[in-house]
Amino acid sequence: MDDTPPPQELDPRTELDLGSVTVLFGAKQGKYPEGNSVLVTGPDETILIDPCLGLIPRQQSLPRVDRLLLSHCHEDHQAAAHLFPDIPIHLHEADLPGIQSVRSFMDLFGFDDYPLIAAGWERVTLDQFHFQPRPEAIPFSDGDVFELGGDVRIEVVHTPGHTRGHSAFHILPADVLFLGDIDLSSFGPYYGDAWADLEDFERSLARVKGIKALHYATFHHVGVVDPATFEERLGRFTAKIEERDSRLLAYLAEPHTMEEVVQHRFIYRPGDAVDFADPVELRSMSQHLDRLMRRGRIAEIQPGVFQSNGV
Numbered sequence: 277m278d279d280t281p282p283p284q285e286l287d288p289r290t291e292l293d294l295g296s297v298t299v300l301f302g303a304k305q306g307k308y309p310e311g312n313s314v315l316v317t318g319p320d321e322t323i324l325i326d327p328c329l330g331l332i333p334r335q336q337s338l339p340r341v342d343r344l345l346l347s348h349c350h351e352d353h354q355a356a357a358h359l360f361p362d363i364p365i366h367l368h369e370a371d372l373p374g375i376q377s378v379r380s381f382m383d384l385f386g387f388d389d390y391p392l393i394a395a396g397w398e399r400v401t402l403d404q405f406h407f408q409p410r411p412e413a414i415p416f417s418d419g420d421v422f423e424l425g426g427d428v429r430i431e432v433v434h435t436p437g438h439t440r441g442h443s444a445f446h447i448l449p450a451d452v453l454f455l456g457d458i459d460l461s462s463f464g465p466y467y468g469d470a471w472a473d474l475e476d477f478e479r480s481l482a483r484v485k486g487i488k489a490l491h492y493a494t495f496h497h498v499g500v501v502d503p504a505t506f507e508e509r510l511g512r513f514t515a516k517i518e519e520r521d522s523r524l525l526a527y528l529a530e531p532h533t534m535e536e537v538v539q540h541r542f543i544y545r546p547g548d549a550v551d552f553a554d555p556v557e558l559r560s561m562s563q564h565l566d567r568l569m570r571r572g573r574i575a576e577i578q579p580g581v582f583q584s585n586g587v
């Protein structure tokens with residue numbers, strides 16, 4: 277009999293120090309609904325990017341923060357913003373309404389035709405993500421720079437698609453590109469909300485591909501990766517879009533309605549317990565359908581019935 281105790285599980289990583297940049301990992305290494313926040317410390321200012329749920333239990337150990345930056349206005353990226361009610365909060369001008377009121381936050385999802393889903397989601401954002409409107413939030417634009425003293429600075433890179441105002445941040449001189457929800461996950465790009473746009477997302481993927489950095493950080497569980505891993509993961513992440521085009525073309529080899537496309541499930545797996553799967557499938561796959569119709573690959577053969585002309 278072997279009395280050796282089983283090996284201890286390693287403590288999950290809670291922080292990664294990259295010089296003036298500290299990545300604060302949420303629970304489950306930032307897997308949704310958790311996330312990973314980034315603290316940037318300069319001689320004059322400390323800026324916290326995307327305050328995630330995981331900061332709430334460790335709020336006593338956080339340093340003084342001078343301002344908050346959000347990559348975009350989704351619930352999980354501002355889940356701990358309520359801990360900092362009196363400091364300036366900045367996000368891209370196109371996402372600004374999404375943090376100014378509950379009403380405009382809900383508008384970004386486009387659940388108007390799904391009142392039960394909308395009501396449930398509003399409760400979740402208020403109760404579980406602590407959403408608090410910030411009407412005084414300050415907008416930034418592509419190319420804006422936040423100076424933190426010395427040579428520490430954060431450059432805004434507008435990368436719309438996931439939301440209208442989604443932005444990456446290039447943090448120097450640590451040379452970290454924070455990618456927000458260009459999250460390099462195996463799920464692939466998410467453009468299932470009313471304020472999301474598939475083709476903007478494609479342009480943003482091409483843009484970040486061209487930005488050289490020493491470290492690439494995502495808000496969710498992929499975390500921090502080196503340039504070679506970034507390139508490889510970005511390639512696979514980008515390929516998910518083409519794969520969804522191809523799967524739709526194959527499915528529409530037989531005629532189907534949009535309702536059937538939604539129920540077939542292209543974004544989520546059949547059986548995934550996601551309350552808002554129907555509107556997300558509809559918004560996402562309508563964008564694929566529209567562009568494949570523009571390209572002459574799919575035709576509306578009867579009102580509301582679609583068929584492809586082969587894969």
Ligand SMILES: [Zn+2]
Nearest residue numbers: 348350438457
């Ligand atoms: Zn998001």
